[in-house]
Structure formats: C-alpha cells, structure tokens
Amino acid sequence: MSFKRLWxxxxxxxxxxxxxxxxxxxxxxxxxxxxxxxxxxxxxxxxYSNLIYLHNNxxxxxxxxxxxxxxxxxxxxxxxxxxxxxxxxxxKCSHKFEEKIGCIEIMDxxxxxxxxxxxxxxxxxPNAIVAAGSVVAKDVPPNTIVAGVxxxxxxxxxxxxxxxxxxxxxxxxxxxxxxxxxxxELAEYVWIEFRKARQDKDN
Numbered sequence: 001m002s003f004k005r006l007w008x009x010x011x012x013x014x015x016x017x018x019x020x021x022x023x024x025x026x027x028x029x030x031x032x033x034x035x036x037x038x039x040x041x042x043x044x045x046x047x048y049s050n051l052i053y054l055h056n057n058x059x060x061x062x063x064x065x066x067x068x069x070x071x072x073x074x075x076x077x078x079x080x081x082x083x084x085x086x087x088x089x090x091x092k093c094s095h096k097f098e099e100k101i102g103c104i105e106i107m108d109x110x111x112x113x114x115x116x117x118x119x120x121x122x123x124x125x126p127n128a129i130v131a132a133g134s135v136v137a138k139d140v141p142p143n144t145i146v147a148g149v150x151x152x153x154x155x156x157x158x159x160x161x162x163x164x165x166x167x168x169x170x171x172x173x174x175x176x177x178x179x180x181x182x183x184x185e186l187a188e189y190v191w192i193e194f195r196k197a198r199q200d201k202d203n
Contacts, residue, residue, distance in 0.1 A: 005045045012043040018060075035108075051120070053105045061132075063115040066104055070120075073097040107142070109157075127157040168193075 008030055015021045018039035026034040031049050035056035042060060046052060048068040054060075076097040102120030110125040112118070113132030124130065124140040131147035131154070140146050145155040174186045182190070 005047070005049075008045045009043060012045065022054075032103075048101060051101065051103045053103065055106060055108045055110075055126070057109045058106050059111045060106075061112060061114045064112050065117045067117060067119045068104060069099055069101045071099065073099050129157060129160065 008025075008028065012021050012024065015024055018041045021043070022034055022038040022040045025031055025040060025045075026038075029050075030045055032051060032053045034054045035058070037057045038054050039059045041062045042064050046066040046068060049066070051068040052066050073096075100120075104118055104120060105123040106112070106118075107123065107125035107128070109127045111129045112124070113130055113134065115133045116130050117135045118124070118130075119135070119137050122136050122139055124136065125142060127143045128140045129145045130136060130140065130151060131145065133149070134147050134151040135149045136146070137150040140151065141153065143157045144153045145157060145160060146152060147154045170186060171189060174183065174189070176182045176186060
C-alpha cells in the first residue's frame with residue numbers, strides 16, 4: 001500500500017461518521033468523483049480509487065470492497081515464453097501480460113449492503129439496492145434489487161419503497177437510535193413480532 005493511500009486510510013479510521021468520511025474523500029479527491037449526500041462507511045481506501053465514480057444519495061456500508069483491478073498478469077508472466085508463443089499468441093516476439101484495470105460507477109440513489117464486492121467495469125443503478133454479501137460482476141439495471149454470488153435481480157426498488165411505506169409503526173413512539181442502540185422495550189417488541197411471523201408461516 002502506498003504511503004498516501006495508507007495515510008488516507010488512517011485518517012478515515014479517525015472519522016466516526018460515514019457522511020464526514022465521504023466529505024474527507026471529496027475534499028482530498030480520493031475518488032474520481034463524489035456527489036451530494038454520500039455516506040462511505042469503509043475506512044480503507046480502495047486501490048486505484050480514482051477509477052471509482054460516485055453520484056448522489058449513495059450509502060456504502062461496512063465491509064464493501066471495490067475491486068478496480070486483477071493481478072492475473074503476475075501469474076501469466078511466469079509461464080515460459082515458449083508456451084505462451086505456441087499456445088496463445090500468433091506473434092513469436094517476447095510478450096508481457098499487463099495488469100487489467102477498469103472503472104466502477106455508482107449512479108444516484110444506491111444502497112450497497114455489508115460485505116459486498118463490486119468488480120471493475122461495472123455500473124450500479126440508478127435506484128438500486130445490492131444485498132449484503134453480493135458480488136457484482138456485471139452492470140446492475142436501474143430500479144432493481146440484486147443479491148447473490150454473482151448478483152442477480154431478485155426484486156424492484158419501487159416495490160421495496162411501497163412495502164416500506166406500509167411498514168407497521170413501532171408502538172408508543174419507540175424508535176431505534178440509528179446506528180447506536182435499540183432500547184430493551186423496543187427489542188422485546190421486535191422479538192415478539194419476529195416469533196409471531198414465524199408461527200404464522202408454520203401454520
């Protein structure tokens with residue numbers, strides 16, 4: 001890791017809020033572009049971060065990895081030159097394999113769940129959700145929810161919005177303190193609802 005990248009990663013570890021991390025990255029031009037209302041929870045600066053373009057209203061949760069390159073060339077360059085010429089190349093000149101790099105573009109209104117891997121030469125969104133643990137190996141269509149390895153469409157952004165608008169409110173004005181804690185009373189209520197839903201499925 002270069003000193004500059006290491007230094008920025010260290011500084012990001014010192015910043016508690018995801019919004020402020022995005023502001024730091026924007027100020028120091030760590031990414032190719034960062035739009036408005038972007039939250040970046042990962043603290044490690046990706047390699048070749050100037051190949052990553054972030055539009056507006058984006059949430060990048062912990063453990064998300066942006067892969068802007070691969071290192072297959074380091075393996076291929078150790079294959080004997082005679083084998084390369086006889087099997088893979090019509091040219092009989094000396095050849096060196098180059099590192100493969102590519103861009104990642106995240107469009108407006110995108111949520112990327114915890115532990116996702118976003119591979120190079122991909123575009124996500126707009127209005128898309130990438131479920132936790134997914135591997136994005138090709139473009140994510142607009143207005144979709146994708147999940148899996150590799151990520152595939154499992155629903156639509158619009159349907160999720162409708163479902164969330166109809167979500168049952170918490171009783172007595174109870175709400176989680178976002179990103180910090182859930183009260184014991186609210187936790188008890190959520191557990192009761194969880195078990196009730198499982199009983200309904202079993203019956």
